Amino acid sequence: MNTFDSIIIGAGPAGLKAADTLANFNRKVLLIDTDAKIGGKLNLWDRLFPDFSSSQELLNQLSKNINNENVTLKLNTNIISIKNNDNHWMATDSNGNTFYATTMIIATGFDVFDAHRKEEYGYGIYKNVITSVDLEKILSGEVSIETPSKVAFIQCVGSRDEKVGNNFCSKNCCICAVKQTIELKEKFPLTDIYCFYMDLRMFGQSYEELYRRSQQDYGVNFVRGRVSEISPTMDNKVVLKAEDTLLSRPLKLTADLVVLMVGMEASKGTKILGNQLNINNTDGFVKSTDRYLSDSETTLKGLFVTGTSKRQMSIPETMNDAVNAAVIVNNFLNTL
Numbered sequence: 001m002n003t004f005d006s007i008i009i010g011a012g013p014a015g016l017k018a019a020d021t022l023a024n025f026n027r028k029v030l031l032i033d034t035d036a037k038i039g040g041k042l043n044l045w046d047r048l049f050p051d052f053s054s055s056q057e058l059l060n061q062l063s064k065n066i067n068n069e070n071v072t073l074k075l076n077t078n079i080i081s082i083k084n085n086d087n088h089w090m091a092t093d094s095n096g097n098t099f100y101a102t103t104m105i106i107a108t109g110f111d112v113f114d115a116h117r118k119e120e121y122g123y124g125i126y127k128n129v130i131t132s133v134d135l136e137k138i139l140s141g142e143v144s145i146e147t148p149s150k151v152a153f154i155q156c157v158g159s160r161d162e163k164v165g166n167n168f169c170s171k172n173c174c175i176c177a178v179k180q181t182i183e184l185k186e187k188f189p190l191t192d193i194y195c196f197y198m199d200l201r202m203f204g205q206s207y208e209e210l211y212r213r214s215q216q217d218y219g220v221n222f223v224r225g226r227v228s229e230i231s232p233t234m235d236n237k238v239v240l241k242a243e244d245t246l247l248s249r250p251l252k253l254t255a256d257l258v259v260l261m262v263g264m265e266a267s268k269g270t271k272i273l274g275n276q277l278n279i280n281n282t283d284g285f286v287k288s289t290d291r292y293l294s295d296s297e298t299t300l301k302g303l304f305v306t307g308t309s310k311r312q313m314s315i316p317e318t319m320n321d322a323v324n325a326a327v328i329v330n331n332f333l334n335t336l
């Protein structure tokens with residue numbers, strides 16, 4: 001009963017898509033997550049870039065797709081140990097249950113950077129300093145605020161930052177900021193928005209166009225400069241000190257709301273499993289065998305990896321990567 005063709009650890013977008021694809025190959029899959037619900041970090045976003053589609057609708061579709069007799073879903077299940085015995089994988093949960101499979105896919109995803117670690121921005125101290133994840137609740141209407149007169153976005157929070165030990169670019173926060181500035185302008189048309197950036201990385205299809213629209217149609221101001229400090233004012237606003245690096249001059253801005261664009265780190269689960277199996281890289285993500293030729297495989301036979309447990313990816317990239325991993329796993333099973 002506890003034996004499967006594949007165990008997938010993580011029921012976020014990658015795990016869901018991989019499970020759906022394997023089930024359609026008529027493979028028996030066990031999909032496990034520590035959370036009480038499926039979807040992982042997709043649950044944190046209201047609308048997705050670059051087309052403002054609903055994350056809930058996507059999640060509903062993914063959920064419908066795994067409603068398949070070949071998929072067994074186990075939520076609230078914390079895997080504490082993974083072992084390989086005679087080419088079979090065993091995963092044991094915190095209640096002592098052990099599950100067996102010929103293959104295993106790690107889809108443990110990413111964690112959002114904890115903004116408390118950037119003390120100079122005052123997250124958790126000043127109530128008008130929030131993160132991009134907090135902003136989604138305002139944009140969805142779950143949390144209401146008064147119309148702000150000025151809002152400042154700060155990019156690269158917890159990414160490209162030696163001080164916090166993350167030299168990497170999180171890849172998605174530039175375009176996410178553009179999406180959020182547009183949504184905020186639609187909600188509060190009279191609000192002035194300033195976006196402080198180091199570089200703008202619009203790498204994906206339609207991203208550059210959206211960035212242009214945010215300036216031309218919505219009047220969002222992009223300022224090249226790093227904010228060094230945020231301090232409170234007597235009237236419950238905050239003052240940002242920055243340097244405009246294009247004009248080479250210091251700058252001060254008083255804002256009612258500051259949005260920290262938090263980056264993507266390897267998740268706690270990814271780090272724990274990666275360490276246990278000795279398959280992670282220096283940033284804590286799981287290392288695939290070969291980025292070009294075998295990007296779904298790990299150095300351990302029968303153990304595969306997909307999605308943001310490998311590196312930062314957008315949701316469409318994650319989906320494609322999950323399909324690829326499922327095809328590779330199915331091919332592997334065919335060879336046995």
Ligand code: SF4
Nearest residue numbers: 156159170171173174
């Ligand atoms: S995507 Fe943009 S905001 Fe995010 S880390 Fe890279 S440069 Fe910074």
